[in-house]
Amino acid sequence: MLERFPAWRISLSAALHHNRSQPQSRYVQLATVRKNGQPANRTLVFRGFLEHRDQLQFITDQRSAKVEQIAEHSWGEICWYFAKTREQFRILGKLSLISAEEDNSELQTVRHTLWQNLSDKARSQFTWPHPAKSRESESERFDTNLSADIPPSSYFCLLLLTPSEVDHLTLRGNPQNRWKYWQNQDLIWQSQAVNP
Amino acid sequence: MLERFPAWRISLSAALHHNRSQPQSRYVQLATVRKNGQPANRTLVFRGFLEHRDQLQFITDQRSAKVEQIAEHSWGEICWYFAKTREQFRILGKLSLISAEEDNSELQTVRHTLWQNLSDKARSQFTWPHPAKSRESESERFDTNLSADIPPSSYFCLLLLTPSEVDHLTLRGNPQNRWKYWQNQDLIWQSQAVNP
Numbered sequence: 001m002l003e004r005f006p007a008w009r010i011s012l013s014a015a016l017h018h019n020r021s022q023p024q025s026r027y028v029q030l031a032t033v034r035k036n037g038q039p040a041n042r043t044l045v046f047r048g049f050l051e052h053r054d055q056l057q058f059i060t061d062q063r064s065a066k067v068e069q070i071a072e073h074s075w076g077e078i079c080w081y082f083a084k085t086r087e088q089f090r091i092l093g094k095l096s097l098i099s100a101e102e103d104n105s106e107l108q109t110v111r112h113t114l115w116q117n118l119s120d121k122a123r124s125q126f127t128w129p130h131p132a133k134s135r136e137s138e139s140e141r142f143d144t145n146l147s148a149d150i151p152p153s154s155y156f157c158l159l160l161l162t163p164s165e166v167d168h169l170t171l172r173g174n175p176q177n178r179w180k181y182w183q184n185q186d187l188i189w190q191s192q193a194v195n196p
Numbered sequence: 197m198l199e200r201f202p203a204w205r206i207s208l209s210a211a212l213h214h215n216r217s218q219p220q221s222r223y224v225q226l227a228t229v230r231k232n233g234q235p236a237n238r239t240l241v242f243r244g245f246l247e248h249r250d251q252l253q254f255i256t257d258q259r260s261a262k263v264e265q266i267a268e269h270s271w272g273e274i275c276w277y278f279a280k281t282r283e284q285f286r287i288l289g290k291l292s293l294i295s296a297e298e299d300n301s302e303l304q305t306v307r308h309t310l311w312q313n314l315s316d317k318a319r320s321q322f323t324w325p326h327p328a329k330s331r332e333s334e335s336e337r338f339d340t341n342l343s344a345d346i347p348p349s350s351y352f353c354l355l356l357l358t359p360s361e362v363d364h365l366t367l368r369g370n371p372q373n374r375w376k377y378w379q380n381q382d383l384i385w386q387s388q389a390v391n392p
Contacts, residue, residue: 024279031227031237031273039235041227041275043284077227079237083220083279088239128371128391132363135374135389142371167328175324175338178331193331195324 006189008166008181009054012080012089019084028080030058030161032066032095033073040069044078047114050160056091058159059114062099063130067157070095076161086171091163098158107158115152120145126153169196202385204362204377205250208276208285215278224276226254226357228262228291229269236265240274243310246356252287254355255310258295259326263353266291272357282367287359294354303354311348316341322349365392 005013019025026046034040047057056078060066070076074096080089098107115123124146129136136142166181176196184190201209215221222242230236243253252274256262266272270292276285294303311319320342325332332338362377372392380386 022279024277027277027279029225029227029237029275029277031225031235033229033233033235037229037233037269038271038288039227039229039269039273040286040288041225041237041273042286043275043277073233073235075234077235077237079225079239081220081223081225081239083218083223090236090238092234092236125392130391132374132376132390135391139371144370174340175335178328180328194328195326195331196321 006054006181007191008089008091008163008168008179008189009049011168011179015080015082015085015087015089019082022084025082025084028078030066031077031079032069033075034065034069035072040066042066044159046080050110054163056161056163057110057114058161059118060097060157060159061126061131062097062155062157065132067097070097070159078161088167088169088171090167090169091161092165093161093163096160096162098160100152100154100156111156111158112152114158115156116148118148120147123148123150123153126155202250202377203387204285204287204359204364204375204385205245207364207375211276211278211281211283211285215280218280221278221280224274226262227273227275228265229271230261230265231268236262238262240355242276246306250359252357252359253306253310254357255314256293256353256355257322257327258293258351258353261328263293266293266355274357284363284365284367286363286365287357288361289357289359292356292358294356296348296350296352307352307354308348310354311352312344314344316343319344319346319349322351 027043029041030044031041044058074094076095077092098111102108121144124143129141169178178194178196180194181191223239225237226240227235227237240254270290272291273288294307298304317340320339325337365374374390374392376390377387
């Protein structure tokens with residue numbers, strides 16, 4: 001059976017394809033809101049779409065400040081700039097965290113698979129001392145290799161973004177082009193060309 | 197007289213220098229908070245520091261959604277990823293808008309100078325129809341050349357970010373390195389090495 005993707009996802013897949021020579025084309029900036037109402041913003045690596053879903057996968061350490069922020073305010077917006085094709089996607093949506101305690105067995109399986117697919121170096125970061133706390137001086141606390149045979153760290157979380165609005169801007173073209181995408185009440189994606 | 201820059205600014209200047217071959221190294225993502233409490237995130241071009249100040253300069257169209265957001269919640273956080281040197285700066289601070297109505301003559305002069313230094317193409321965007329509204333079909337509404345002799349568009353604003361916290365992460369190195377910078381009550385910058 002053919003899957004039907006929303007139009008924004010087809011444009012995003014094209015951008016990922018055309019920019020694939022640049023590893024940083026899979027890096028996005030995620031904005032969240034802190035407990036005190038101030039915004040926060042950091043770079044994350046896009047880990048593909050959840051199978052048969054339009055949800056974007058990321059990973060995070062449960063000790064990271066964003067986990068506390070998301071527990072309070074579950075909305076996030078990623079900004080994704082593709083340097084080679086000079087286009088930007090802004091994706092607003094709800095964030096959900098799949099931790100070691102997740103009961104949904106399908107999502108728990110996805111969490112395990114993502115853990116196994118990480119590099120040894122990326123995996124090892126979840127065994128490091130508490131992020132953003134005063135620097136630990138013993139370098140042996142920062143192992144840089146952790147084999148895939150080790151089960152997922154209890155700090156290792158899957159982070160899902162469920163898009164509800166997308167803004168796509170292309171700087172190429174004369175003038176630029178910009179489209180808005182949103183879901184109607186039946187969750188059907190709508191789109192409109194707007195002024196850049 | 198020698199100017200003394202805070203330590204984070206010296207690191208940021210080094211990053212800008214080492215990544216200068218990539219035009220997108222001057223692109224940052226700015227997170228703000230919408231009226232409804234949701235975060236927003238978009239790419240902006242860094243336009244240098246305000247002379248003799250540690251404030252970062254950006255420009256914006258007064259009709260842009262971020263202007264309304266900043267009027268309500270003046271805090272913003274930029275996320276700045278440098279692909280070549282693999283390092284990230286997160287800069288949290290207060291945003292202030294210098295519009296055509298600004299009374300401070302020094303800042304008004306800065307606004308005029310920035311306008312003159314823009315490319316003809318960048319200047320022309322401030323004459324385009326209202327951003328993010330339904331697309332105007334007449335292509336002549338989207339001029340792409342506006343000479344520097346034309347006075348600044350009334351929509352042209354200078355946007356200043358006054359940093360209060362900086363987080364600098366370098367992915368190179370084994371393990372990674374991370375520093376936090378913040379101002380004490382006397383507005384003197386403090387710093388600490390933290391776990392990545």
